[in-house]
Amino acid sequence: MRQATGGHTPGPIGYDAELRRHNEVLRRAVGVQLHDHVLDIGCGTGQTARQAARTARAGRALGVDVSATAIERARELARAEGLGNVTFEHADAQVHRFPQERFDLAISRFGTMFFDDPVAAFANIGRALRPTGRLVMMVWQARERNEWDVAVHQSLAAAEEPVTRASGGPDPFSLAEPPTVQEILQAAGFADVAFTDVQEPVHYGPDVATALDWVRGFTCTSERLKRLDPAAATRAVERLRVTLAAHLSDDGVRFDSRAWLITAHR
Numbered sequence: 364m365r366q367a368t369g370g371h372t373p374g375p376i377g378y379d380a381e382l383r384r385h386n387e388v389l390r391r392a393v394g395v396q397l398h399d400h401v402l403d404i405g406c407g408t409g410q411t412a413r414q415a416a417r418t419a420r421a422g423r424a425l426g427v428d429v430s431a432t433a434i435e436r437a438r439e440l441a442r443a444e445g446l447g448n449v450t451f452e453h454a455d456a457q458v459h460r461f462p463q464e465r466f467d468l469a470i471s472r473f474g475t476m477f478f479d480d481p482v483a484a485f486a487n488i489g490r491a492l493r494p495t496g497r498l499v500m501m502v503w504q505a506r507e508r509n510e511w512d513v514a515v516h517q518s519l520a521a522a523e524e525p526v527t528r529a530s531g532g533p534d535p536f537s538l539a540e541p542p543t544v545q546e547i548l549q550a551a552g553f554a555d556v557a558f559t560d561v562q563e564p565v566h567y568g569p570d571v572a573t574a575l576d577w578v579r580g581f582t583c584t585s586e587r588l589k590r591l592d593p594a595a596a597t598r599a600v601e602r603l604r605v606t607l608a609a610h611l612s613d614d615g616v617r618f619d620s621r622a623w624l625i626t627a628h629r
Protein backbone atom coordinates (compact mmCIF):
# COMPACT_ATOMS: atom_id res chain seq x y z
CA MET A 364 0.00 0.00 0.00
CA ARG A 365 1.36 3.43 -0.82
CA GLN A 366 -1.08 6.16 -0.12
CA ALA A 367 -0.74 9.83 -0.37
CA THR A 368 0.45 9.29 2.08
CA GLY A 369 -0.74 6.60 4.30
CA GLY A 370 1.55 3.77 3.44
CA HIS A 371 3.84 2.57 0.74
CA THR A 372 5.49 -0.32 -0.95
CA PRO A 373 9.22 -0.06 -1.72
CA GLY A 374 9.27 2.38 -4.60
CA PRO A 375 11.54 4.27 -6.92
CA ILE A 376 12.35 7.00 -4.41
CA GLY A 377 10.91 6.00 -1.04
CA TYR A 378 9.12 7.71 1.76
CA ASP A 379 12.37 8.64 3.53
CA ALA A 380 13.45 10.67 0.50
CA GLU A 381 10.01 12.22 0.08
CA LEU A 382 9.99 13.41 3.69
CA ARG A 383 13.62 14.34 4.22
CA ARG A 384 12.84 17.93 5.26
CA HIS A 385 9.99 16.84 7.58
CA ASN A 386 12.25 14.25 9.11
CA GLU A 387 14.76 16.89 10.19
CA VAL A 388 12.04 18.99 11.85
CA LEU A 389 10.67 15.95 13.66
CA ARG A 390 14.11 14.74 14.74
CA ARG A 391 14.92 18.10 16.34
CA ALA A 392 11.53 18.30 18.08
CA VAL A 393 11.76 14.76 19.45
CA GLY A 394 15.14 15.48 21.04
CA VAL A 395 15.95 11.88 22.00
CA GLN A 396 18.31 11.51 24.98
CA LEU A 397 20.98 8.89 25.66
CA HIS A 398 18.86 6.73 28.02
CA ASP A 399 15.46 7.14 26.36
CA HIS A 400 13.08 4.32 25.55
CA VAL A 401 11.26 5.31 22.39
CA LEU A 402 8.10 3.90 20.82
CA ASP A 403 7.62 4.66 17.10
CA ILE A 404 3.96 4.35 16.03
CA GLY A 405 3.26 3.33 12.43
CA CYS A 406 7.02 3.20 11.91
CA GLY A 407 6.91 1.97 8.29
CA THR A 408 10.38 0.88 7.25
CA GLY A 409 11.79 2.33 10.44
CA GLN A 410 13.89 5.39 9.65
CA THR A 411 12.65 7.35 12.67
CA ALA A 412 13.02 4.36 15.03
CA ARG A 413 16.59 3.72 13.82
CA GLN A 414 17.37 7.39 14.19
CA ALA A 415 16.09 7.34 17.79
CA ALA A 416 18.07 4.19 18.58
CA ARG A 417 21.30 5.73 17.30
CA THR A 418 20.94 8.60 19.80
CA ALA A 419 19.49 6.54 22.69
CA ARG A 420 22.62 4.39 22.88
CA ALA A 421 21.89 3.49 26.51
CA GLY A 422 18.16 3.12 25.82
CA ARG A 423 16.05 1.35 23.21
CA ALA A 424 13.60 1.96 20.40
CA LEU A 425 10.61 -0.14 19.38
CA GLY A 426 8.86 0.42 16.06
CA VAL A 427 5.38 -1.00 15.41
CA ASP A 428 3.42 -1.12 12.19
CA VAL A 429 0.40 -3.00 10.82
CA SER A 430 2.27 -3.68 7.59
CA ALA A 431 4.24 -6.93 7.80
CA THR A 432 6.21 -6.00 4.68
CA ALA A 433 7.27 -2.68 6.19
CA ILE A 434 8.33 -4.37 9.44
CA GLU A 435 10.36 -6.96 7.56
CA ARG A 436 12.17 -4.18 5.67
CA ALA A 437 12.67 -2.20 8.91
CA ARG A 438 14.35 -5.23 10.49
CA GLU A 439 16.59 -5.72 7.46
CA LEU A 440 17.71 -2.09 7.52
CA ALA A 441 18.43 -2.16 11.27
CA ARG A 442 20.42 -5.40 10.88
CA ALA A 443 22.39 -3.95 7.97
CA GLU A 444 23.29 -1.01 10.18
CA GLY A 445 24.25 -3.27 13.09
CA LEU A 446 21.86 -1.52 15.49
CA GLY A 447 21.38 -3.71 18.54
CA ASN A 448 18.95 -1.50 20.49
CA VAL A 449 16.05 -1.26 18.06
CA THR A 450 13.32 -3.87 17.54
CA PHE A 451 10.27 -3.95 15.32
CA GLU A 452 6.92 -5.59 15.87
CA HIS A 453 4.14 -6.28 13.43
CA ALA A 454 1.30 -4.86 15.52
CA ASP A 455 -1.75 -2.62 15.52
CA ALA A 456 -0.87 0.31 17.78
CA GLN A 457 -4.56 0.83 18.60
CA VAL A 458 -4.87 -2.38 20.56
CA HIS A 459 -1.40 -3.87 20.96
CA ARG A 460 -0.54 -4.72 24.57
CA PHE A 461 2.55 -2.59 25.01
CA PRO A 462 4.48 -2.88 28.25
CA GLN A 463 2.86 -0.40 30.65
CA GLU A 464 4.72 2.81 31.52
CA ARG A 465 7.82 1.65 29.64
CA PHE A 466 8.54 4.48 27.19
CA ASP A 467 9.83 8.03 27.65
CA LEU A 468 8.68 9.04 24.19
CA ALA A 469 6.06 7.99 21.68
CA ILE A 470 6.89 9.37 18.26
CA SER A 471 5.32 9.14 14.83
CA ARG A 472 6.03 10.47 11.36
CA PHE A 473 2.60 10.44 9.69
CA GLY A 474 1.68 7.09 11.24
CA THR A 475 -1.18 8.07 13.58
CA MET A 476 -3.89 9.31 11.20
CA PHE A 477 -5.41 5.94 10.39
CA PHE A 478 -6.92 4.76 13.67
CA ASP A 479 -10.57 3.57 13.64
CA ASP A 480 -11.01 4.76 17.21
CA PRO A 481 -8.39 7.48 17.82
CA VAL A 482 -9.30 8.05 21.48
CA ALA A 483 -8.87 4.36 22.31
CA ALA A 484 -5.68 4.20 20.24
CA PHE A 485 -4.03 7.22 21.88
CA ALA A 486 -5.16 6.00 25.33
CA ASN A 487 -3.44 2.70 24.55
CA ILE A 488 -0.27 4.54 23.51
CA GLY A 489 -0.51 6.75 26.61
CA ARG A 490 -0.56 3.70 28.90
CA ALA A 491 2.76 2.63 27.39
CA LEU A 492 4.34 5.97 28.39
CA ARG A 493 5.97 6.68 31.71
CA PRO A 494 4.16 9.30 33.82
CA THR A 495 6.64 11.91 32.51
CA GLY A 496 6.37 10.60 28.94
CA ARG A 497 5.87 12.74 25.84
CA LEU A 498 4.09 12.25 22.54
CA VAL A 499 5.65 13.92 19.47
CA MET A 500 4.00 13.30 16.12
CA MET A 501 3.71 14.80 12.69
CA VAL A 502 0.41 14.74 10.79
CA TRP A 503 -0.89 16.47 7.67
CA GLN A 504 -2.81 19.71 7.86
CA ALA A 505 -6.01 19.99 5.79
CA ARG A 506 -6.05 18.57 2.28
CA GLU A 507 -6.55 21.98 0.65
CA ARG A 508 -3.39 23.32 2.34
CA ASN A 509 -1.33 20.54 0.80
CA GLU A 510 -0.33 21.44 -2.72
CA TRP A 511 0.75 17.88 -3.48
CA ASP A 512 -2.74 16.51 -2.89
CA VAL A 513 -4.55 19.35 -4.65
CA ALA A 514 -2.24 19.19 -7.69
CA VAL A 515 -2.39 15.41 -8.07
CA HIS A 516 -6.16 15.39 -7.66
CA GLN A 517 -6.66 18.20 -10.17
CA SER A 518 -4.42 16.50 -12.73
CA LEU A 519 -6.39 13.29 -12.50
CA ALA A 520 -9.81 14.92 -12.56
CA ALA A 521 -10.37 16.63 -15.90
CA ALA A 522 -13.71 18.26 -16.68
CA GLU A 523 -14.62 15.66 -19.31
CA GLU A 524 -13.86 12.74 -17.02
CA PRO A 525 -14.57 13.89 -13.48
CA VAL A 526 -13.13 11.68 -10.81
CA THR A 527 -14.66 11.89 -7.38
CA ARG A 528 -12.51 11.46 -4.32
CA ALA A 529 -12.83 8.02 -2.83
CA SER A 530 -14.83 8.24 0.37
CA GLY A 531 -14.24 6.07 3.41
CA GLY A 532 -11.00 4.19 3.95
CA PRO A 533 -7.92 5.51 5.65
CA ASP A 534 -7.78 9.31 5.69
CA PRO A 535 -4.32 10.90 5.84
CA PHE A 536 -6.01 14.19 6.81
CA SER A 537 -7.99 12.86 9.78
CA LEU A 538 -5.88 14.78 12.34
CA ALA A 539 -5.75 18.04 10.39
CA GLU A 540 -7.97 20.11 12.71
CA PRO A 541 -6.29 21.20 15.97
CA PRO A 542 -9.54 21.45 18.03
CA THR A 543 -10.43 17.87 17.05
CA VAL A 544 -6.94 16.59 17.87
CA GLN A 545 -6.96 18.49 21.17
CA GLU A 546 -10.26 16.83 22.07
CA ILE A 547 -9.03 13.36 21.07
CA LEU A 548 -5.77 13.64 22.98
CA GLN A 549 -7.39 15.08 26.10
CA ALA A 550 -10.01 12.32 26.07
CA ALA A 551 -7.15 9.84 25.75
CA GLY A 552 -5.49 11.28 28.86
CA PHE A 553 -2.87 13.63 27.35
CA ALA A 554 -2.25 17.20 28.51
CA ASP A 555 -0.36 20.28 27.25
CA VAL A 556 -1.24 19.60 23.63
CA ALA A 557 0.67 22.01 21.36
CA PHE A 558 0.77 22.51 17.60
CA THR A 559 3.60 23.86 15.46
CA ASP A 560 2.98 24.75 11.83
CA VAL A 561 5.48 22.97 9.55
CA GLN A 562 5.79 24.16 5.98
CA GLU A 563 8.32 22.05 4.11
CA PRO A 564 8.22 20.61 0.60
CA VAL A 565 7.72 16.96 -0.22
CA HIS A 566 10.16 15.49 -2.76
CA TYR A 567 8.90 13.12 -5.42
CA GLY A 568 12.18 12.37 -7.14
CA PRO A 569 15.13 13.89 -8.96
CA ASP A 570 13.34 13.85 -12.33
CA VAL A 571 9.83 13.72 -13.77
CA ALA A 572 9.92 10.01 -14.71
CA THR A 573 10.86 8.99 -11.15
CA ALA A 574 8.25 11.33 -9.67
CA LEU A 575 5.56 9.96 -11.99
CA ASP A 576 6.42 6.43 -10.97
CA TRP A 577 6.20 7.38 -7.29
CA VAL A 578 2.92 9.29 -7.53
CA ARG A 579 1.32 6.54 -9.67
CA GLY A 580 2.05 4.21 -6.76
CA PHE A 581 -0.12 6.25 -4.34
CA THR A 582 -3.19 4.21 -3.51
CA CYS A 583 -5.44 7.17 -4.32
CA THR A 584 -3.79 7.65 -7.75
CA SER A 585 -3.93 4.02 -8.78
CA GLU A 586 -7.55 3.71 -7.61
CA ARG A 587 -8.57 6.78 -9.58
CA LEU A 588 -6.80 5.53 -12.69
CA LYS A 589 -8.47 2.12 -12.36
CA ARG A 590 -11.89 3.79 -12.45
CA LEU A 591 -11.15 5.39 -15.85
CA ASP A 592 -11.29 3.65 -19.22
CA PRO A 593 -7.83 3.02 -20.74
CA ALA A 594 -7.85 6.07 -23.03
CA ALA A 595 -8.99 8.40 -20.25
CA ALA A 596 -6.38 6.90 -17.91
CA THR A 597 -3.64 7.59 -20.48
CA ARG A 598 -4.79 11.23 -20.74
CA ALA A 599 -4.88 11.53 -16.94
CA VAL A 600 -1.33 10.18 -16.62
CA GLU A 601 -0.18 12.66 -19.25
CA ARG A 602 -1.77 15.54 -17.31
CA LEU A 603 -0.05 14.27 -14.18
CA ARG A 604 3.29 14.20 -16.02
CA VAL A 605 2.77 17.84 -17.10
CA THR A 606 1.96 18.86 -13.49
CA LEU A 607 5.06 17.10 -12.16
CA ALA A 608 7.22 18.71 -14.87
CA ALA A 609 5.90 22.12 -13.79
CA HIS A 610 7.20 21.38 -10.28
CA LEU A 611 10.69 20.32 -11.36
CA SER A 612 13.34 22.49 -9.70
CA ASP A 613 17.10 22.25 -9.15
CA ASP A 614 16.13 20.15 -6.13
CA GLY A 615 14.00 17.68 -8.14
CA VAL A 616 10.21 17.48 -8.29
CA ARG A 617 8.79 19.09 -5.17
CA PHE A 618 5.45 20.35 -3.89
CA ASP A 619 4.53 22.53 -0.95
CA SER A 620 3.00 20.83 2.03
CA ARG A 621 1.69 21.79 5.46
CA ALA A 622 1.93 19.57 8.47
CA TRP A 623 1.38 19.89 12.22
CA LEU A 624 4.04 18.92 14.66
CA ILE A 625 1.99 17.94 17.69
CA THR A 626 3.42 17.51 21.16
CA ALA A 627 1.65 16.40 24.32
CA HIS A 628 2.43 15.08 27.80
CA ARG A 629 0.92 12.10 29.43
Ligand SMILES: C[S@@+](CC[C@H](N)C(=O)[O-])C[C@H]1O[C@@H](n2cnc3c(N)ncnc32)[C@H](O)[C@@H]1O
Nearest residue numbers: 368369370405406407428429430455456472474
Ligand atom coordinates in the same frame (compact mmCIF):
# COMPACT_ATOMS: atom_id res chain seq x y z
C1 LIG B 1 2.41 7.30 5.96
S1 LIG B 1 3.05 5.82 6.54
C2 LIG B 1 4.36 6.42 7.56
C3 LIG B 1 5.40 5.39 7.84
C4 LIG B 1 6.59 5.86 8.68
N1 LIG B 1 6.19 6.50 9.91
C5 LIG B 1 7.48 6.77 7.88
O1 LIG B 1 7.48 7.97 8.12
O2 LIG B 1 8.16 6.26 6.98
C6 LIG B 1 1.85 5.34 7.74
C7 LIG B 1 2.16 4.03 8.40
O3 LIG B 1 1.24 3.81 9.46
C8 LIG B 1 0.99 2.43 9.51
N2 LIG B 1 -0.25 2.23 10.30
C9 LIG B 1 -1.51 2.59 9.97
N3 LIG B 1 -2.37 2.23 10.95
C10 LIG B 1 -1.63 1.65 11.94
C11 LIG B 1 -1.94 1.07 13.20
N4 LIG B 1 -3.19 1.04 13.65
N5 LIG B 1 -0.94 0.56 13.95
C12 LIG B 1 0.33 0.58 13.48
N6 LIG B 1 0.69 1.10 12.28
C13 LIG B 1 -0.27 1.64 11.52
C14 LIG B 1 0.88 2.04 8.04
O4 LIG B 1 1.03 0.66 7.84
C15 LIG B 1 2.03 2.85 7.46
O5 LIG B 1 3.25 2.13 7.45
